[in-house]
Amino acid sequence: MRNINPQTQEQSVEGIATFIETTKEKVTQKDIAMRLLRNQLGGPGSCLTVRRGHNMRDQSVMCLLVHAYVTLTHFNKVTNFIKPLTDLILAPHKMMNMFLPTMPQDxxxxxxxxxxxxxxxxxxxxxxxxxxxxxxxxxxxxxxxxxxxxxxxxxxxxxxxxxxxxVTGDQTRPGHVLGKSSRQNQCLCR
Structure with missing residues (x-):
């Protein structure tokens, strides 16, 4: 990538962006494709964003995360067995009152x-x-x-x-057996 002229690179990005925006049948998730093209997945400072100076290990992990993100966002629109997993990762607020298999029973x-x-x-x-x-x-x-x-x-x-x-009836509560999140270690990926 360092041998590419920045102006040529920008023209290529704009050409691909035009294709994504104008095509009707080839690209089904245009928003994600545009964010991926412009290096804007996950927001500023996200581990899904390519930054100058990434070593090969970080690049490989980032590629895996991007693939998982794109796959999960694709399947998140479909209600099937993977829906709870995609909601847990992409929209955790939807899972606040859900019962998870790992929660302690009453x-x-x-x-x-x-x-x-x-x-x-x-x-x-x-x-x-x-x-x-x-x-x-x-x-x-x-x-x-x-x-x-x-x-x-x-x-x-x-x-x-x-x-x-x-106390009457089953007192099972939503949650998990890991304890309160405030007691867990900080997220390593920001």
């Missing part, structure tokens, strides 16, 4: 179902969401301390302590 619901066969067991959660069980009549009549967060659990005179609520 084991408390299975425990509740097996214990209720033996008698009355009612599950509650402390004000921080940690579960606990009450037997006999299933209503709180003594106070205790949550083993996890040390807040008050149970209650008096069949009234739950402040912030304690009865």
């Amino acid at each position: 084991d408390i619901d299975a425990i509740r179902q097996s214990l209720t066969r033996e008698g009355t067991i009612v599950f509650y959660q402390c004000q921080n969401g940690h579960p606990y069980a009450i037997g006999e009549c299933g209503r709180p009549y003594t106070e205790a301390t949550c083993n996890i967060c040390k807040t008050k659990i149970g209650g008096l005179s069949h009234q739950a302590a402040a912030g304690n609520t009865q």
